[in-house]
Amino acid sequence: MAVAGLAVTNVASAGALDGASRPAHDKAMQAGLDALVADGSLPGMLMSVRNRDGRVTNYTAGVGDIRTKSKVPTDGYVRIASITKMFTAVAILQFADEGKLALDDTVEKFLPGVVRGTGDGAAVDGRTITIRQLLNHTSGMTTRMPLMPKGILPIKDRYFDARELLDAALAQAPTFAPGQDRVWGYSNAGYVLLGLVAQKVAGRPFAEVVTDRIINRIGLKETYYPGPGDRDIRAPHPQGYLLPKDDQGEAIDGDLIDITRFDPSIAGAAGQMIATPSDVNKFLVALQAGRLLTPGRLAEMRQAVDARNFPDGWRYGLGTIEMKLSCGITAYGHGGDADGFQTRAAITPDGRAVTVAGTNDEVHQYAVLDFFDKALCATK
Template sequence: MTGSSRQFSRSGIIIALVLVCCMWAACKNSNSTSKPDVQLAMEQVVSQYMMKNNIPGAIVGVWVPGEKTWTHTQGTADLTTGRKIKPEDKIRIASITKTFTATVILQLVDEGALNLEDTLDKWVPEIPRGSEISYSEKITIRHLCNHTAGIYSFTENKEVHDILITDPLKKWTLEEVMKYTLELDIKGNKVPCYFEPGDTYENGNPKIHYSDTAYELLGMIIEQVTGNKIGDEIQNRILDKLELKNTSFPYGPEMTGNYSRGYVQKQEGGALEDFTETDPSAPWAGGAMISNLYDLKVWAKALAEGSLLSEATQQQRLTWVDWPQLPLEGMNGAYGLGITCMGRLVGHSGTILGYNSAMFHLPSRNATIVVLLNKGNPGAGDACAVNICYLLAKILFNWFPEHC
C-alpha cells in the first residue's frame, strides 16, 4: 500500500539470484532446460523467499501459452486450523487496486467525461476538511495517475501507521485521510507536496513520488463525475465485463468464500499476528480490493493489452515515467497511468497489512506471472511477491529485463 512497499531488497535478490543462476547452470543443456528442472528452480525460489521472510503460505501461477502452465501452492492458509493454502483462495490485493481505479479514469477519458489534463481544482474544488492541496490548480489527472503530482501520501504518516496497526477495524473518512495528508509527516514537518506537479530532475526526467493519497483523489473524481460509488463503477465497467467473479471492492472488513487469512510480523523474530479483518476505508481507491490467482491472470493480460480502452488511451497508459526508487541491479523500473513496468514485464504489485501480491504480463510472449502471499508487513521487506515474479521470469526466459 505504501510507496516503500515497492522497494526491492538487494540482499534478498542477490541471494535468490545466486540460487537461480546455480540451478540454471546445473539444469541447462545445449538448447533448453527440461520442464521438471524449470519447475524445481521455480519452487526453490518460492521456498527460499517463504523461509527467509517467515511467510505462511504462497499461491503462484505461471502461464506461457504453448509452453507451460504452472500453478503452485505452498504452506498454510490458516495458522489456527492448519488448513493448507489453495489456488482458488482470495487475498487482499492492496495497490493492485490502483490498476482498476486508473482504468475507470481512462474509460471516462475515452467517453469524453474527463481529460487527462483536467486539474484537480476542477473536480475536487473543496478538499475534505476545507483545506487545499498545494498546486491544486496545477495538479492534473495525469499527475495523479502516474505519481508525478508530488503529493504526500497519508500512509507515510507515523500516526496513520500506528492506527492501522492498533485499530485495523477503524472506519476512516476521507476527511481524516486528507487531514493526515495536509498536516504533518513523520518528522513533524508540514509537507503537503514534495515538489511542484510535473517538476523534473536535472536530467529532464519527471520527478515521481508514490502516493496513496493521489489515488484517493482519483476515487473522489470518479464518484464526482459518475455520481456512483467507485466500487459500483469498477464492478460494472471491469469485473462484470471480464467475468471476474472472485474479485470485489469491499466496504467492510469481512472476507467471504474461499480465502486465505493474512498475517503480520510486527517485529523481527516476533510472532505472526492475524490481520485478516481490516477495514478497507483507508486504502479505498488505492488498495481496498480482493481477488484470487485466476482472476488476476485474466486481469493482468487485459490491463497490459488495453482490452477495455481505446488504442490511443492505452498508449497514454503505457507512457512511462522512470521510477528510480526501484533499486534492482540490471533493471530499471517505470510507472505509467496506474501500471508498473519492470523491464519488459507490465503489471502492478501491492502490500497491505496481512497480504502481499504481484501480477505481471509479458506481452512479447503473452505470458503471465501472478504471486500471492498471506503475509504483508509495513515498511521494508514487504516486496517479496514482486521479487519472486522477477526471479521466475529470469528462470523462464533466461534474461534480466532491460528498460521499459
C-alpha cells in the same frame, strides 16, 4: 487472448504432490516458492501463471494458517492492495476515452474548492494538480498515510470515508511542486483523490464504477471491492500475518500476529480490493488485449517516468509499472502491500501473466521480487 476458454491446472504445495505427472507443473517454480516459506516468517505463498498458450497453473507453498497448519488454498482470495491502482487508473482512462475528462484537466474542474491544503499542507491546491499527475505520482501530494502513524493494529476496525482520508492528506506538506521535472513520489492520497474524481464524473459510488466498468465487463468472478464495513475476506483464503509490534508500531521479536480481518477503507481507491491471483491475471490479459481501453490509451497508460526507490529497471506509468526483467523482456503490472499480504502481478508482451502473493507483507520482499522476475521470464 480470450479469457473464457483458459485451461486450468491446480498444483498444491510440493509436500502434497502425489507424484503423478502434471503437464503444466514447473518444478523450478515450485522449488522457488518453497524456498520463500522455508524459515516460517512468510507462512504461505500463492501463485497463478497464465502461460503464453493460455494454460493456467496455480501453485501454493507453506501453510494457510500457522495455528492449524492447514494447506494454503489453491488460488485463494488475497488482499491485492495497490494492484487496486491499476483498476482505478483504468476507470479514469476509460472516462478519457469517452471524452468525459482529459488527463491534463485539473482536479479543480471536477471537485471545485475541495482540494485546498491546510496547515503544513497549505500549498496543496487542486487548481495546480492534474489528473495525469495523480495517475503517475508527480502531483507532489504527500507520500505519508497520516491516519495510521502506529500502523494498522490501533485502527484495524475503524471505517474511513474517502473524504476523511483526503482531508488528512491535505494537512500534510507537499513533497514537491506538482509536475516538478524529474521528481516523483508514490502517493496513496493521490489515488484516493482519483477515486473521488471518478465518483464525481460517474455520479455513482466508486466501488460501483469499478464493478460495472471493469469487473463485470470482463467477467471477473473472483475480484471485488469490499463494501463499507466489510472486514473479512471471502473463502477460501489463507490467513495474513504481521510481525509483532511495540506501542509505536515498530517490529519486535515474537510470534506472528494474524491480521487477516481488518477494515481496508484506510486504503480506498488506492488499495482496497480483493481477488484471487488467477483473476488478477485475467484482468491483465483483458487490459493488454484491448478489452478495457483503446490501443492508444493503453499505450499512454504505459508511458513511464523514472521512479525513485523502485528496483533497477522499473518505471511508473499511469497506474502501471514498467518492469525491465532480468531476461531483457519488459513487463507491465503493479505490486501491492496490505497488512498481511504482499502481491506482485505483471504480463509480458507475448501474454505470459504472473501473480504471486505472500501472507506477510513485511519479510522477504526482495526475494519475492527476484522470484517474480524469474516466473515472468520462465518459458514453461
